[in-house]
Each structure stands twice: as C-alpha cells, then as structure tokens.
Amino acid sequence: MDPSTRPPLYRVKKIKKYYGTGPSLFHPHARILRAVDEVDLAIYPHETVGLVGESGCGKSTLARLMMHLEPVSGGTMEYLGRDITRITDRDLFLFRRQVQMIFQDAWASLNPRQRIGDMIREPLENYRLTGKKLLSARVEELLELVGLEKAHLSRYPHELSGGERQRVTIARALAVEPRILICDEATANLDVSIQAQMVNLLITLQQRLGLSYLFISHDLALVKHLSDRIAVMYLGKIVEMLDSSALVERARHPYTQSLLAAVLPIAGEEPLRSLPVLKGEAFYDAAAAQGCGFCPRCSQAGDLCWKMTPRLWEMEAGHFVACHLIQA
Template identity: 45%
Template sequence: MSNPLLEVKDLKKHYPIKGSSLFGSKHVLKAVDGVSFSIEKGETFGLVGESGCGKSTVGRSIIRLHDITSGNIYLDGADISTLNEKSLKKYRRRMQAVFQDPYASLNPTMNVFELISEPMKIHGNPSVAEQKETILHLLDQVGLKKDHLYRYPHEFSGGQRQRVSIARALSVKPDFILCDEPISALDVSVQAQVINMLEDIQAETGVTYLFIAHDLSMVRHISDRIGVMYLGNIVEIGSSEELYSNPLHPYTQALLSAIPEPDPTIEKRERIILQGEVPSPLHSPSGCKFRTRCPHAMTICQEVVPEMMEVETGHQVACHLFSK
C-alpha cells in the first residue's frame, strides 16, 4: 500500500470472563485476535465471515467505540489506538458509522433536521441557515425529499431510515465510514438501491469505506478488496475479482461455494460442506483455528499458527498449504 488512509496492525480485542471455580479463575474470550490490514483513500474494503467471527468488533474497535486490548490503529499516519476521549474528538469527525439497524441508531424523539444537524453542531458551529442548506443537499444526495426534513424515524420505511443514517454520517464530511451490515435489515429490493447510492457518494466525495456484510454477492459488487475472517483472524485478503475467481484458503472456498447462482446456464461451484461446529472463541484450537473443520488439515496445522503470506501480488493467505 502506498498511502493508506487507515492501517490496522495486530489488533486484538479480548474480553475477560470470570470463571465459576472457587478460585475465581478467568477465561478470555478472544473476539479479535491479531488482525492486520490497510485501506487506501477512496477504497472500499469488504470484511466477510460467519456470524460471531469478530467482523463488527473489528469495525467498532477501529472507530474507537471499543477500547482495544492491544495493537495499533493509524488514521492518516496518526496512531489513535490509545487516545483518550478528549484527544479523539478531532478524529471522530473524520470517522463515522452506519449501523445495521437504523431504527436503533436513530433517536426516535428527534426529527430528520435534528438528527442530521446534531453531529454538525458537535464538530462545528454552523448557523441554522447553514445547517438547513447542508441537510437539504444531503437529503437530495441520499434520495430523500425536503418534505422529509421534519419527520420522525417512525414515519419512514427501513430503507428511508437507513438513508437518514447515511446522510447523518456524511454531514461532517468524513474521510472514513464504517458500514456495519448496513443492508442486512433491508428488503432485497432496497439493498441494491442503497449499495448504488453508496458507490455514487464515494465517486462524488472520495470517502473511504470499511464494508462489513454477510451477503457475499453484494460485498463483491461494492468492494475493491476483501478480507475473510474466521474466529477472530483474517485468513485471506485479495482484490474482489481475484478472491472470487481464485479463492485460496479452504474456508474462503467453502464460503463462496454457498453463494446461490441465479443463472442456470452458469456452471455452479461444487458445494463444500464444512464438518463440525465453529469452535468457541473461549477455547480456540491450537495452531490454525480452522484446522478442526478443514478437509486438508495436517500435523503442522495443530502445532503452528499460519502466518499471512503473499502468494500472488496483492493476494494474501494464512494457510500452511502455501508455506514454502
């Protein structure tokens, strides 16, 4: 990466859990256990994986909604991983978020004008006239009308509420937006509209996205590069087209084989059914965490944690099948 806007190095987020023994021993839930990646300015980086793999924890840790256990988070070269709330304020404006459930993230007692103007007032001191002018432009940008200005969240559909959330995130002209499952709660007919709108906004403003989602087809459509997570670790990173056309990690191959192909004339991938259950992050397997479900597991997988290596230009994988 030449000049990344965001760089994450060995990010860990562990939650200590008290045990039930008489001696009060503690277990540690390793939600994120050593994640590293970077995102260039104006790029969309997709993050995929099964529920509970740590995707949302990564996103929320990056924008410092969670304090991290260890590691570094760099925004434009500045390490924000250990900053206190006061020092973080100037970076809060540059990093915004759009969450999965817009109804839960919008204050039901505030109308659209109040919702979108709130971050503007926190990070600046615009006049009411300036606020209104900016908000009307944002509403037009996200496909809403000026008639919606004084309506409340309960008066909108789910797709419209998410558009309000996106307008609010854009109100302070951020450099980076965390899109944490932003379309999974929406009707299928609305999802494509929201994705296309996000792409148009990126083309117009140059904003950078971290896009977290379950829908692998949609992630492929919007992302420039994709990271695949399993049990707190990233196991593969590559460009969108490269990852989908040539998945290297056995877990990535299994994930992609599950994508339904609506066109019957296109040859389908062979379906890979993973055996066993996802291990508990409280008791992760030794060595490679995927080894208990991997059809290619070897002795070394039990003993040594695989390191991320670049197999092809821009295509990295953490798997002993590719060890030299």
C-alpha cells in the same frame, strides 16, 4: 492502481481484543476469548475494503475497535500515519469527523423522540461546519444527497420505512464530511430490492464524494460486487485477503472456498463444483487455540494445523493467505 503504492488513510497493526470469561457450569476454568486476534488491515483513499465472514467471527468487534467504541487489548491503530491507539477526548472528537460508522440497526441508532431534521442538524452544530443562516439549506442538501425529500425533515423515525431510516443514518454520518465510512451490515435488515438501492447509493456517494469504505457483511456475493479488496475473517483472524476480481478463481483458503461454495454461482461466474460445502458453525475451540482456528471444520487439517497458528503471508502480489496447506 495498486493501493500499496499509496499511503493508507487508516491502518491497524496486530490489533487485538480479548475478553475474559469466568468459570461456569460447563467451563469450570476461566478462559480467554480472542474476539479479534492480531489483525492487520489498511484502508486506502477512494477504495472499498470488504470484510466478510460468518456471524461470530469478530467483524463487528473489529469495527467498534476502529471507531474507538471499545478499547483494544493490543496492537496499534494509525490514521494518516499518526498513532491513535491511545487518544485524548479532544483528538477523538476530531477523529470521528474523519471516520464515521453506519450500523446494521438503523432503528436503534436513531433517537425515537427527535425529528429527522434535528438529527442531521446536530452534528453540523457540534462541529460548527455551517453558519446558522445556512444550516437549514445544508440539512436539506444532505437529505437530497441520500434520496430523501424535504418533507422527511419533520418526521420521526417510526414514521419512516427501514430503508428511509438507513438513508437518514447515512445523511447524518455525511454531515461531518468524513473520509471513511465503516458500514457494519448496513444492508442486512433490508428487503432485497431495498438492499440493491442502498448499495447503488453507496457507490454513487463514493464516486461523488471520494469516500473510502470498510464494508462488513456475511453476504459474499454482495461484498464482491461492492469491494475493491476482500478480507475474509474467521474467529478473530484474517485468513485471506485478495482483490475482489480474483476471488472466485484465486481464493485458496479452505474457509474462503467453503463460503464460495455456499453462494455460487455469483453473477457472471461459473460454478466451481469441486469446492467443499462448509458444515457446522463457527465456534471457539480451546483445543485449536494454539493452532489454526479452522481445524475443527477443515477436512484437510493435518498435525501441523493443530499445533501451530499459520501466519498471513503474501503468496502472490496483493494476495495474502494464512494456511499451512498453501505454504507447504
């Protein structure tokens, strides 16, 4: 079913986050860093949106904005059609029952002095979701849901493996019965075999609980496997968005094609030998601030690319690209 035919759960429109940087030895003039720059993104019921890009492209900043962990510099955020860009503490408390986040570093997001059972019990008590007599049973149910055992209740984070700690963070997030989970590099710190288990767990939970995911990763192959739609982010902007099933054959933006060249062949796909391999690293170039941010690394960039920022336009149904070369 086309997601655009349904109202979104969560939508951000032209959302921005700018940071001011003062003068320094190498940059004598104050600058503005556009960490997130006019991003449009929607999450629909029961779907997974993958957000992919290199480190430093603004993926985690966007996630923090969507969780209200940082204030936005501009744009609007809507949950169930309601504007939540500016929100009261009371409404924020209620909003975070609906939208939860899984962080990359499970160790840093767990209290080292708190037992696992107490961590999962705490949100149940804060939101008064379960009566006191049923609290213990509900905590055990949540542990079982993520593949842990009753014996883990009395343990501390340092007594668990990395994969077990991440399962605890998922159980704690699920305690408030959210509709959306924002997973920020949730599998990045895990061994490959544990990553596969975690991905399978997320798929199972989505099917069982009807969750929606925003799955953030630099691993394009993993994002393709897990997602319904994929948004590609570069230096604060969405440069391409399309169905994951069309990624390999239909990706048109030079940056997306370069990412594909770095990871192909994806399982079941034929290698595309003609794709250019990306060189260098993502960096903010003041010279390209008025044009396309990918210009300094794009072998096809023309004069227009340096002078004007390309808009994100729909080149075909459900496929959006921000590139002058495609629009020409």
